[in-house]
Amino acid sequence: MHKQNFITLTLIISGLALNPVMANAVFTTVSYNQSINDSVSSSVSSLLYSRGLDEDAADKISENLISKENDDLLEGLIQDLERENIVSRKEVLEYLTTKALYKENVNFHSYDHLVGMVSKIKQRSLESKTFEQLQKIAQNNKELFV
Numbered sequence: 001m002h003k004q005n006f007i008t009l010t011l012i013i014s015g016l017a018l019n020p021v022m023a024n025a026v027f028t029t030v031s032y033n034q035s036i037n038d039s040v041s042s043s044v045s046s047l048l049y050s051r052g053l054d055e056d057a058a059d060k061i062s063e064n065l066i067s068k069e070n071d072d073l074l075e076g077l078i079q080d081l082e083r084e085n086i087v088s089r090k091e092v093l094e095y096l097t098t099k100a101l102y103k104e105n106v107n108f109h110s111y112d113h114l115v116g117m118v119s120k121i122k123q124r125s126l127e128s129k130t131f132e133q134l135q136k137i138a139q140n141n142k143e144l145f146v
Contacts (some may be wrong), residue, residue, distance in 0.1 A: 021087065040074045040096070041066040047097040055073045065100040073144050077108055082119075091121045096116070111138035 001010050038046070039063045050057035066074060076091050107113040114134045119126060126134075131136055 016089050028053050039071050040078065040093070041049040041068070042069050044096050044100055047093060048100060051097070051101070061100050061103075064103070065096065065106065073141070074108060076144070077141060078141070080137050084137070086130060086133060087118055092102075092117075095121055109138060109144070111135055112137050 044066065045055075045058045045062040048061055049055050053061070078089050081087050081092060082089055096106065106117075111134060114137060115126065115131065118134060119131065
């Protein structure tokens with residue numbers, strides 16, 4: 001009977017100890033999935049707001065950078081960059097947030113702009129394979145971003 005109490009107590013303590021860890025993992029997964037479903041414009045706006053801008057100002061700045069028509073196309077560009085393992089969604093959003101904050105223009109179908117963006121994000125010289133991947137992405141975007 002003493003061994004059974006010890007086993008029960010061990011199970012209860014391990015359950016209590018691991019509960020916050022499991023809850024944190026579930027929360028992280030849910031918040032990550034929620035951020036994926038957000039539009040690029042609203043994600044940029046949220047990042048601007050988290051940097052201390054007023055919510056209305058953040059919305060206006062992100063709308064000035066990303067038009068509603070280009071939002072879906074930009075989402076496709078981000079997915080292409082992620083699929084090719086060039087840069088992550090989060091890195092692109094951070095880059096776009098900085099561009100929006102300084103009111104700089106972005107040209108999503110320009111090969112030079114894509115190379116500049118990836119170089120700035122990675123902060124190192126790019127490999128030839130990456131240049132080829134960016135060339136293909138830029139060519140596809142020229143057809144989409146008209």
